[in-house]
Amino acid sequence: MVRAGRRKDIKTLAWISLIGVVVQAVIGGISVRLDLRWWSVAVHFLPSMVLVFVAAMLYMRIAEPDNEAPTRRYPSSAQTWTLIAAAALCIVLVTGTMVTGSGPHSGDAVAGMEGRLELDTRVLAYVHAACMYVYLIATIITTVLLRNSGAPEDAKRTSYVLIALILVQWAIGVIQFRMGVPRWTIPAHIAMSSTVVAFSAFLFAHGKRRLPTLV
Ligand code: HEM
Secondary structure, three states: OOOOOOOHHHHHHHHHHHHHHHHHHHHHHHHHHOOOOHHHHHHHHHHHHHHHHHHHHHHHHHOOOOOOOOEEOOOHHHHHHHHHHHHHHHHHHHHHHHHHHOOOOOOOHHHOOOOOOOOOHHHHHHHHHHHHHHHHHHHHHHHHHHHHOOOOHHHHHHHHHHHHHHHHHHHHHHHHHHHOOOOOHHHHHHHHHHHHHHHHHHHHHHOEEOOOOOO
């Protein structure tokens, strides 16, 4: 991208991705050396979500021509709601790692509860789920604003897909909570976390784009 002489914002996103992956390799190694203590796993997991966000933004921006000016595609009130949703999603992710951290060590059956987060798992799960409802409601409000303002189809479609993905993630979370975390739900819940982060980034990115001028 540097050699192709692309514009500054996409080069910045690409550099953050590259440096982020290297930093994550180091954090991952440290986390293993710390016997996967709950907080070290969280410190490894949360930057991964930032990197997913950055990668999704890069995916959107790289396709936009460098010589066009960015134009607003939906009202700034909808963009504000995407940011409120993103803030709620950050808290959902942080509290998710705390729910996991307050339970038994999944990678070491003999480790017991030593060094685990000493907070009530049920209460943390309720806080985690409550923040998810704020995230869902903020995304629904964004979608309504997009529909009412005649926003472009691609932005509206992204918001519908995001709502569907949040509902799938909600169902997996509830199954985990009610059925004592069946093994298959853990990778599914993590994978869906990355997916909702990516679609939240797509939705935000649709707010302002550089699009080719039609002649
Ligand atoms: C957008 C919605 C949601 C997202 C993005 C999300 C994300 C996460 C994340 C990142 C973790 C930590 C995973 C780890 O560190 O290994 C987690 C754990 C957890 N979440 Fe969610 N979650 C969501 C909704 C829910 C809901 C609605 C519930 C239902 C109460 C729920 C229940 C749980 C439980 C029980 C755990 C702990 C699982 C374990 O012990 O490994 N989640 N969540």
